[in-house]
Amino acid sequence: MKIELHTVEKYYNRGAHNQVHALRGIDLLIDASETVCIHGPSGSGKSTLLAILGGIIGPTCGSAVIGGKKMARLPDRFLTLYRRQHIGFIFQRFRLIPELSVLENVTLPLLPLGIRPADRKKRGRELLQRLEIDHRKDFPAAEISGGELQRAAVARALINDPSVIIADEPTAHLDTRLSEDFLTIMTDLKRLGKTIIIASHDPLVSASPVVDRCLYLRDGLLCAAS
Amino acid sequence: MAGSYLDRQLNIADYALSGFIRRLGRNSVVVFIFALVIFMVASFSLTTTSLKHSASRLLTTVPDITVQQMSAGRQAALSVTVIEKLDGIFGIRSMEPRVWGYYFDENNGANYTVIGHANFSDKARIAGLGIDFLPALKLDADADPAVLGRGVRENLELGERRTFSLFRPDLSVQSFITVGTFSAETSMVTDDLIIMDLDSARELFGLGPDDITDLLVDVANPLEIDTIADKIGERLAGVRVVTSERIKKTYRVAFGWRSGFGLACLFGAVAAFFIFAWDKASGLTPAQQQEVAILKALGWHTEDVITLRFWESLIISALAFCLGYLGAWMHLLFFDGILFRPLLLGWSVLKPPLSLVPVFSFADLLLIFSLSVLPYLAATVIPAWQSATIRPDSVI
Numbered sequence: 001m002k003i004e005l006h007t008v009e010k011y012y013n014r015g016a017h018n019q020v021h022a023l024r025g026i027d028l029l030i031d032a033s034e035t036v037c038i039h040g041p042s043g044s045g046k047s048t049l050l051a052i053l054g055g056i057i058g059p060t061c062g063s064a065v066i067g068g069k070k071m072a073r074l075p076d077r078f079l080t081l082y083r084r085q086h087i088g089f090i091f092q093r094f095r096l097i098p099e100l101s102v103l104e105n106v107t108l109p110l111l112p113l114g115i116r117p118a119d120r121k122k123r124g125r126e127l128l129q130r131l132e133i134d135h136r137k138d139f140p141a142a143e144i145s146g147g148e149l150q151r152a153a154v155a156r157a158l159i160n161d162p163s164v165i166i167a168d169e170p171t172a173h174l175d176t177r178l179s180e181d182f183l184t185i186m187t188d189l190k191r192l193g194k195t196i197i198i199a200s201h202d203p204l205v206s207a208s209p210v211v212d213r214c215l216y217l218r219d220g221l222l223c224a225a226s
Numbered sequence: 227m228a229g230s231y232l233d234r235q236l237n238i239a240d241y242a243l244s245g246f247i248r249r250l251g252r253n254s255v256v257v258f259i260f261a262l263v264i265f266m267v268a269s270f271s272l273t274t275t276s277l278k279h280s281a282s283r284l285l286t287t288v289p290d291i292t293v294q295q296m297s298a299g300r301q302a303a304l305s306v307t308v309i310e311k312l313d314g315i316f317g318i319r320s321m322e323p324r325v326w327g328y329y330f331d332e333n334n335g336a337n338y339t340v341i342g343h344a345n346f347s348d349k350a351r352i353a354g355l356g357i358d359f360l361p362a363l364k365l366d367a368d369a370d371p372a373v374l375g376r377g378v379r380e381n382l383e384l385g386e387r388r389t390f391s392l393f394r395p396d397l398s399v400q401s402f403i404t405v406g407t408f409s410a411e412t413s414m415v416t417d418d419l420i421i422m423d424l425d426s427a428r429e430l431f432g433l434g435p436d437d438i439t440d441l442l443v444d445v446a447n448p449l450e451i452d453t454i455a456d457k458i459g460e461r462l463a464g465v466r467v468v469t470s471e472r473i474k475k476t477y478r479v480a481f482g483w484r485s486g487f488g489l490a491c492l493f494g495a496v497a498a499f500f501i502f503a504w505d506k507a508s509g510l511t512p513a514q515q516q517e518v519a520i521l522k523a524l525g526w527h528t529e530d531v532i533t534l535r536f537w538e539s540l541i542i543s544a545l546a547f548c549l550g551y552l553g554a555w556m557h558l559l560f561f562d563g564i565l566f567r568p569l570l571l572g573w574s575v576l577k578p579p580l581s582l583v584p585v586f587s588f589a590d591l592l593l594i595f596s597l598s599v600l601p602y603l604a605a606t607v608i609p610a611w612q613s614a615t616i617r618p619d620s621v622i
């Protein structure tokens with residue numbers, strides 16, 4: 001899905017003493033079939049940018065046009081519907097619910113879509129098999145390893161068959177072998193025609209052949225591609 | 227690809243149920259406390275209804291007017307000849323002489339209330355009290371027939387035996403044969419009761435052949451009761467005339483005050499519980515806040531999260547309601563409402579053991595439901611509103 005940002009500004013706590021100007025006039029165009037890597041130092045606004053692209057937060061000003069629809073100024077409801085249907089988000093700290101089993105975590109996005117239990121289970125298991133962590137499906141998320149957590153987070157992001165996949169520092173907690181596994185999964189998804197946006201300062205990611213384009217973010221400003 | 231509205235709601239309910247099971251340890255504490263509160267309220271209400279039911283059955287058998295002879299401020303024997311003196315009063319349907327008194331059973335230190343009826347053999351007259359008649363026996367010529375309360379039967383240790391004896395004032399023995407037992411439903415006042423023929427009672431209390439203790443007057447038109455009571459008072463010197471309305475009023479005042487007091491105490495307990503529920507629901511733990519943020523980031527609407535809280539609260543309160551209400555029935559059915567009986571009846575009445583029969587009242591059920599489950603839902607779902615509006619950005 002094609003994504004455009006026009007002069008997007010993001011302030012946190014605007015007007016308060018702890019105001020943060022996290023994004024400063026971002027103009028960005030991402031093609032539907034593109035895989036983009038955003039890198040930059042910690043605190044530069046990568047997560048904020050991804051959250052706006054993923055419809056988790058709205059920009060303070062400027063506009064986001066996603067799939068031809070203007071997202072800015074839309075009420076929360078529409079952002080939620082957009083997330084529900086089109087976005088697969090892999091969060092920086094994975095954010096699985098620790099007491100839920102892996103399978104329950106993975107199928108969580110299907111609940112508000114009204115998918116029946118049997119279908120949910122079937123789809124969840126297929127995905128877990130594809131990602132080779134089927135053997136952990138009944139384990140509570142609190143009891144699996146970092147690599148397994150990440151696969152579960154990927155599975156959860158893919159369960160609603162999204163057109164846009166967003167990953168925030170996906171390899172930060174992984175060793176080289178697991179990082180390469182992750183990139184293999186992304187390569188497969190790219191082949192399926194998904195839009196992929198990854199924030200990472202891991203050179204393994206930015207140098208990977210799966211990435212079409214690298215953007216550099218610094219103090220909320222997008223610098224020329226490197 | 228999106229399923230129906232119903233499917234979405236079912237999925238949320240499903241998630242609520244699995245969450246309830248996941249947190250069974252913590253939830254069962256809440257369910258237990260809540261069930262206890264409902265148990266108390268329901269027990270109280272069931273006991274009250276059951277007592278009221280017993281009482282109203284009894285009060286229908288209260289005579290319109292009771293006439294008693296007073297002498298120096300104490301009740302004295304009345305002569306049956308008063309019937310003739312009152313005969314001319316227009317509006318009196320019937321008059322019935324009665325002998326009643328307390329019989330002290332020295333063997334086990336119990337007091338029985340003995341009532342002698344002129345028409346004792348006429349089953350229909352006293353059927354209002356609910357008597358289980360035993361099959362007729364070939365009557366022993368010496369034994370007087372009597373109907374016993376359940377407590378009396380137990381005290382006399384009759385078992386399957388039908389005959390027993392009591393002592394007259396001169397310590398000679400009078401033999402009786404049981405022809406029936408009062409039903410458990412009326413045991414509130416029939417537990418210590420022995421009903422027998424008028425002459426048997428005269429003999430037992432050593433009264434003269436013309437003596438009675440009171441005269442029961444039945445009035446044709448209930449509106450005339452007071453007028454007729456006044457006329458009786460004018461015609462007979464030194465009598466006390468008691469109308470049924472006064473007996474009922476005395477009873478209602480005592481009972482109403484007690485149940486009102488009990489209800490006020492319970493209300494305090496219930497209110498305390500809802501404050502506790504509100505407090506718990508409004509202060510989410512960081513883990514719970516995180517869960518809400520994750521659900522919202524994954525595409526749950528604010529109202530989906532509220533629906534989730536609604537289902538969670540409904541599961542807890544419905545379970546507690548069922549447990550509490552069931553417990554209350556057991557309490558009344560098997561333990562005769564032991565917890566609230568003293569409060570409602572006063573300690574003194576405890577002595578004769580009475581057995582209460584639960585009376586199902588849909589209105590009561592609905593009242594308890596709407597006073598427990600509904601406030602609980604309100605006390606937990608309203609504060610959940612605020613937690614459901616947590617923004618999903620804390621997950622990034």
Ligand SMILES: Nc1ncnc2c1ncn2[C@@H]1O[C@H](COP(=O)(O)OP(=O)(O)O)[C@@H](O)[C@H]1O
Nearest residue numbers: 012020022041042043044045046047048049619
């Ligand atoms: N919810 C928030 N409230 C206030 N400030 C925030 C919030 N999220 C991020 N920030 C601030 O915005 C800036 C950009 O943060 P972030 O987008 O997380 O950067 P990155 O992902 O590149 O480390 C940082 O200074 C951070 O402290």
Ligand SMILES: [Mg+2]
Nearest residue numbers: 046047092168
């Ligand atoms: Mg970040």
